[in-house]
Amino acid sequence: MKQIYTELNPAQQLIYTASNIGRAYKGFDYSDIAGIYKRDQYCVLVRSDGSEEVYKASLVQDAYLKFSTRLVDYFHCLGPNYRGPSLWKDGAYVLLKGSHYAHSYGANTELAKAQRKWIDKFIYLDREPLIALLENEQFNLGHLVVPGEKPWCSCGSFQKQLKNVKELKEETFPEFQPSCIHLVWYQTFLKFREQQAALLSSLGNGRPMKCAAWWYSPMVQGGPTTNGNLQILYTDKGHLAPLDQWSLYRDPKDLRNYTQHDLWNYLFKMINAGYVSFCGATALPQIKLKSN
Ligand SMILES: [Zn+2]
DSSP states (O other): OOOOOBOOOHHHHHHSOHHHHHHHSTTOOOSSEEEEEEETTEEEEEETTSOEEEEEHHHHHHHHHHHHTOOOOGGGGOOGGGOOOEEOSTTOEEEEOOGGGSSTTGGGSHHHHHHHHHTTTGGGSOHHHHHHHHHOTTTOOEEEEEOSSSOEEOSHHHHHHHHTHHHHHHHSOTTOOOOOHHHHHHHHHHHHHHHHHHHHHHTOSSOOSSEEEEEEEOOOTTSSOSOOEEEEEEESSOTTOOGGGOEEOOBTTBOSOBOGGGHHHHHHHHHHTTOEEEEHHHHOTTOOOOOO
Protein backbone atom coordinates (compact mmCIF):
# COMPACT_ATOMS: atom_id res chain seq x y z
CA MET A 1 0.00 0.00 0.00
CA LYS A 2 1.25 3.44 -0.86
CA GLN A 3 2.14 5.52 2.20
CA ILE A 4 0.49 8.89 2.68
CA TYR A 5 2.89 11.79 3.14
CA THR A 6 1.98 15.31 4.10
CA GLU A 7 3.86 18.14 2.47
CA LEU A 8 5.43 20.34 5.09
CA ASN A 9 3.86 23.70 5.87
CA PRO A 10 6.23 26.69 6.37
CA ALA A 11 6.45 26.10 10.15
CA GLN A 12 7.25 22.42 9.64
CA GLN A 13 9.84 23.38 7.03
CA LEU A 14 11.70 25.29 9.74
CA ILE A 15 11.71 22.29 12.05
CA TYR A 16 12.04 19.15 9.93
CA THR A 17 15.29 19.88 8.16
CA ALA A 18 18.21 17.54 7.60
CA SER A 19 20.26 19.66 10.04
CA ASN A 20 17.72 19.30 12.83
CA ILE A 21 17.27 15.56 12.21
CA GLY A 22 21.08 15.32 12.41
CA ARG A 23 21.04 17.24 15.70
CA ALA A 24 18.42 14.85 17.13
CA TYR A 25 19.95 11.64 15.76
CA LYS A 26 23.70 11.14 16.05
CA GLY A 27 25.28 9.53 13.02
CA PHE A 28 22.55 10.75 10.66
CA ASP A 29 23.52 10.48 6.98
CA TYR A 30 23.12 13.83 5.19
CA SER A 31 23.63 12.48 1.67
CA ASP A 32 21.06 11.54 -0.98
CA ILE A 33 18.00 13.13 0.57
CA ALA A 34 15.11 13.40 -1.91
CA GLY A 35 12.47 14.84 0.41
CA ILE A 36 11.26 15.27 3.96
CA TYR A 37 7.60 14.84 4.88
CA LYS A 38 5.35 14.40 7.87
CA ARG A 39 3.25 11.33 8.67
CA ASP A 40 1.34 11.33 11.98
CA GLN A 41 3.89 11.82 14.76
CA TYR A 42 6.82 11.04 12.50
CA CYS A 43 9.07 12.88 10.19
CA VAL A 44 9.57 10.79 7.06
CA LEU A 45 12.73 11.12 5.07
CA VAL A 46 12.89 9.75 1.55
CA ARG A 47 16.29 8.92 0.03
CA SER A 48 17.15 9.27 -3.66
CA ASP A 49 16.76 5.50 -4.14
CA GLY A 50 13.17 5.68 -2.86
CA SER A 51 13.85 4.11 0.53
CA GLU A 52 12.37 5.86 3.53
CA GLU A 53 13.36 6.43 7.12
CA VAL A 54 11.17 7.60 9.98
CA TYR A 55 12.25 9.88 12.81
CA LYS A 56 10.26 10.90 15.85
CA ALA A 57 8.88 14.38 15.18
CA SER A 58 9.02 15.34 18.87
CA LEU A 59 12.79 14.68 19.05
CA VAL A 60 13.44 16.76 15.93
CA GLN A 61 11.29 19.56 17.39
CA ASP A 62 13.31 19.48 20.62
CA ALA A 63 16.54 19.68 18.62
CA TYR A 64 15.21 22.65 16.64
CA LEU A 65 14.01 24.55 19.73
CA LYS A 66 17.27 23.89 21.58
CA PHE A 67 19.41 24.93 18.63
CA SER A 68 17.48 28.12 17.83
CA THR A 69 17.75 29.28 21.47
CA ARG A 70 21.25 27.99 22.34
CA LEU A 71 23.58 30.26 24.29
CA VAL A 72 26.31 31.27 21.87
CA ASP A 73 29.71 32.28 23.22
CA TYR A 74 30.29 35.65 24.88
CA PHE A 75 32.17 37.08 21.88
CA HIS A 76 29.48 36.17 19.35
CA CYS A 77 27.48 39.36 19.99
CA LEU A 78 30.22 41.72 21.11
CA GLY A 79 30.96 44.98 19.34
CA PRO A 80 34.27 46.83 18.89
CA ASN A 81 36.34 47.40 22.03
CA TYR A 82 34.42 44.64 23.90
CA ARG A 83 31.25 46.72 23.80
CA GLY A 84 28.09 44.88 24.84
CA PRO A 85 24.55 45.80 23.77
CA SER A 86 24.21 49.45 22.65
CA LEU A 87 20.98 51.08 23.74
CA TRP A 88 19.20 52.48 20.68
CA LYS A 89 15.91 53.81 22.09
CA ASP A 90 12.58 52.66 23.56
CA GLY A 91 14.23 49.72 25.35
CA ALA A 92 15.71 48.37 22.11
CA TYR A 93 19.38 47.46 21.77
CA VAL A 94 21.78 46.92 18.90
CA LEU A 95 23.75 43.70 19.22
CA LEU A 96 26.66 43.64 16.82
CA LYS A 97 28.12 40.51 15.29
CA GLY A 98 31.34 39.58 17.05
CA SER A 99 33.43 40.06 13.92
CA HIS A 100 36.31 41.62 15.88
CA TYR A 101 36.79 38.32 17.73
CA ALA A 102 36.14 35.83 14.91
CA HIS A 103 39.87 35.40 14.23
CA SER A 104 43.17 37.18 14.81
CA TYR A 105 42.60 39.61 11.89
CA GLY A 106 38.91 40.07 12.67
CA ALA A 107 39.35 43.73 13.56
CA ASN A 108 40.77 44.44 10.08
CA THR A 109 37.79 43.08 8.13
CA GLU A 110 35.42 45.38 6.22
CA LEU A 111 32.61 44.29 8.54
CA ALA A 112 34.56 45.29 11.64
CA LYS A 113 35.49 48.64 10.07
CA ALA A 114 31.83 49.28 9.22
CA GLN A 115 30.85 48.43 12.82
CA ARG A 116 33.34 50.95 14.21
CA LYS A 117 32.06 53.56 11.77
CA TRP A 118 28.43 53.06 12.75
CA ILE A 119 28.42 52.07 16.41
CA ASP A 120 27.86 55.57 17.80
CA LYS A 121 25.55 56.67 14.99
CA PHE A 122 22.73 54.13 15.32
CA ILE A 123 20.84 56.48 17.64
CA TYR A 124 20.45 58.98 14.78
CA LEU A 125 18.62 56.45 12.61
CA ASP A 126 14.90 55.69 12.68
CA ARG A 127 13.78 52.14 13.21
CA GLU A 128 13.27 51.06 9.60
CA PRO A 129 16.53 52.46 8.20
CA LEU A 130 18.37 51.06 11.24
CA ILE A 131 16.99 47.56 10.69
CA ALA A 132 17.70 47.83 6.96
CA LEU A 133 21.31 48.75 7.75
CA LEU A 134 21.82 46.03 10.39
CA GLU A 135 20.22 43.28 8.32
CA ASN A 136 21.71 44.42 5.01
CA GLU A 137 23.21 41.28 3.50
CA GLN A 138 26.33 43.08 2.33
CA PHE A 139 27.14 44.60 5.73
CA ASN A 140 25.28 42.27 8.07
CA LEU A 141 26.45 44.32 11.05
CA GLY A 142 24.19 42.85 13.70
CA HIS A 143 20.61 42.92 14.94
CA LEU A 144 18.09 45.10 16.74
CA VAL A 145 16.91 43.31 19.89
CA VAL A 146 13.94 44.28 22.02
CA PRO A 147 13.98 42.30 25.28
CA GLY A 148 11.22 42.57 27.87
CA GLU A 149 7.54 41.55 27.97
CA LYS A 150 7.20 40.87 24.26
CA PRO A 151 10.71 39.98 23.10
CA TRP A 152 11.55 40.76 19.49
CA CYS A 153 14.62 40.56 17.25
CA SER A 154 15.26 41.70 13.70
CA CYS A 155 17.24 38.55 12.79
CA GLY A 156 16.03 36.13 10.16
CA SER A 157 15.55 33.24 12.56
CA PHE A 158 13.25 35.24 14.86
CA GLN A 159 11.34 36.81 11.97
CA LYS A 160 10.63 33.40 10.41
CA GLN A 161 9.26 32.13 13.73
CA LEU A 162 7.17 35.27 14.18
CA LYS A 163 5.68 34.94 10.70
CA ASN A 164 4.72 31.31 11.34
CA VAL A 165 3.95 31.53 15.05
CA LYS A 166 0.41 30.11 14.77
CA GLU A 167 1.57 27.01 12.89
CA LEU A 168 4.59 26.63 15.19
CA LYS A 169 2.30 26.61 18.25
CA GLU A 170 0.16 23.94 16.57
CA GLU A 171 3.22 21.90 15.65
CA THR A 172 5.08 22.17 18.97
CA PHE A 173 3.20 23.36 22.04
CA PRO A 174 0.55 26.08 22.67
CA GLU A 175 2.88 28.25 24.77
CA PHE A 176 5.52 28.46 22.05
CA GLN A 177 6.95 31.98 21.66
CA PRO A 178 9.50 33.05 19.06
CA SER A 179 13.04 33.44 20.37
CA CYS A 180 16.57 33.45 19.03
CA ILE A 181 20.23 33.24 20.01
CA HIS A 182 20.43 37.05 20.30
CA LEU A 183 17.63 37.30 22.85
CA VAL A 184 19.18 34.45 24.84
CA TRP A 185 22.61 36.13 24.69
CA TYR A 186 21.11 39.44 25.82
CA GLN A 187 19.27 37.83 28.76
CA THR A 188 22.46 36.09 29.86
CA PHE A 189 24.46 39.33 29.58
CA LEU A 190 21.80 41.12 31.66
CA LYS A 191 21.86 38.37 34.29
CA PHE A 192 25.64 38.70 34.54
CA ARG A 193 25.41 42.51 34.87
CA GLU A 194 22.75 42.20 37.59
CA GLN A 195 24.70 39.60 39.58
CA GLN A 196 27.89 41.66 39.32
CA ALA A 197 26.00 44.78 40.52
CA ALA A 198 24.53 42.80 43.44
CA LEU A 199 28.01 41.55 44.39
CA LEU A 200 29.42 45.09 44.27
CA SER A 201 26.64 46.49 46.43
CA SER A 202 27.09 43.65 48.95
CA LEU A 203 30.73 44.76 49.31
CA GLY A 204 29.71 48.26 50.44
CA ASN A 205 31.50 51.41 49.38
CA GLY A 206 35.10 50.24 49.55
CA ARG A 207 37.13 49.25 46.50
CA PRO A 208 36.71 45.50 45.92
CA MET A 209 39.86 43.54 46.81
CA LYS A 210 38.90 40.16 45.35
CA CYS A 211 39.07 40.74 41.63
CA ALA A 212 39.28 38.55 38.54
CA ALA A 213 40.08 39.61 35.01
CA TRP A 214 40.03 37.93 31.62
CA TRP A 215 41.88 38.44 28.35
CA TYR A 216 41.03 36.88 25.02
CA SER A 217 43.03 36.33 21.86
CA PRO A 218 40.93 35.05 18.94
CA MET A 219 41.79 31.95 16.93
CA VAL A 220 44.65 32.24 14.48
CA GLN A 221 43.54 31.88 10.88
CA GLY A 222 45.01 28.74 9.38
CA GLY A 223 46.03 27.61 12.87
CA PRO A 224 45.45 24.19 14.41
CA THR A 225 42.21 25.07 16.19
CA THR A 226 39.07 27.15 15.71
CA ASN A 227 39.26 28.19 19.34
CA GLY A 228 40.76 31.35 20.75
CA ASN A 229 42.68 31.56 23.99
CA LEU A 230 41.04 32.84 27.16
CA GLN A 231 43.18 33.68 30.17
CA ILE A 232 41.78 34.42 33.61
CA LEU A 233 43.81 36.07 36.36
CA TYR A 234 42.78 36.82 39.92
CA THR A 235 44.05 38.77 42.88
CA ASP A 236 43.09 39.67 46.44
CA LYS A 237 44.80 43.07 46.13
CA GLY A 238 42.23 45.02 44.09
CA HIS A 239 42.02 45.55 40.35
CA LEU A 240 44.78 48.19 40.26
CA ALA A 241 47.37 45.69 41.53
CA PRO A 242 50.41 45.23 39.24
CA LEU A 243 50.77 42.02 37.25
CA ASP A 244 53.04 40.27 39.81
CA GLN A 245 50.21 40.31 42.33
CA TRP A 246 47.82 38.41 40.07
CA SER A 247 47.71 34.62 39.67
CA LEU A 248 46.70 32.65 36.63
CA TYR A 249 43.42 30.88 37.33
CA ARG A 250 43.27 27.14 36.78
CA ASP A 251 40.38 24.99 37.84
CA PRO A 252 42.08 21.89 39.32
CA LYS A 253 39.32 19.78 37.73
CA ASP A 254 39.67 21.41 34.34
CA LEU A 255 43.30 22.03 33.39
CA ARG A 256 42.88 22.46 29.63
CA ASN A 257 43.33 25.89 27.99
CA TYR A 258 40.20 27.96 28.23
CA THR A 259 38.50 29.20 25.06
CA GLN A 260 35.69 31.55 24.03
CA HIS A 261 33.23 28.80 25.00
CA ASP A 262 34.28 29.00 28.66
CA LEU A 263 33.80 32.67 29.40
CA TRP A 264 30.08 32.73 30.30
CA ASN A 265 30.59 29.86 32.69
CA TYR A 266 33.58 31.48 34.39
CA LEU A 267 31.98 34.93 34.58
CA PHE A 268 29.25 33.44 36.75
CA LYS A 269 31.72 31.27 38.68
CA MET A 270 33.80 34.35 39.54
CA ILE A 271 30.75 36.10 40.96
CA ASN A 272 29.73 33.01 42.93
CA ALA A 273 33.23 32.91 44.43
CA GLY A 274 32.89 36.57 45.43
CA TYR A 275 35.26 37.95 42.77
CA VAL A 276 34.37 41.12 40.86
CA SER A 277 35.33 40.55 37.25
CA PHE A 278 36.91 42.87 34.72
CA CYS A 279 37.60 42.78 31.01
CA GLY A 280 41.39 43.06 31.25
CA ALA A 281 41.93 44.66 27.85
CA THR A 282 39.63 47.62 28.55
CA ALA A 283 39.63 47.97 32.35
CA LEU A 284 43.19 47.08 33.39
CA PRO A 285 45.56 49.14 31.25
CA GLN A 286 48.42 48.51 33.71
CA ILE A 287 48.51 44.84 32.68
CA LYS A 288 49.64 43.76 29.24
CA LEU A 289 49.39 40.04 28.64
CA LYS A 290 51.21 38.40 25.80
CA SER A 291 48.67 36.43 23.81
CA ASN A 292 49.35 32.75 24.28
ZN1 LIG B 1 17.87 37.31 16.83
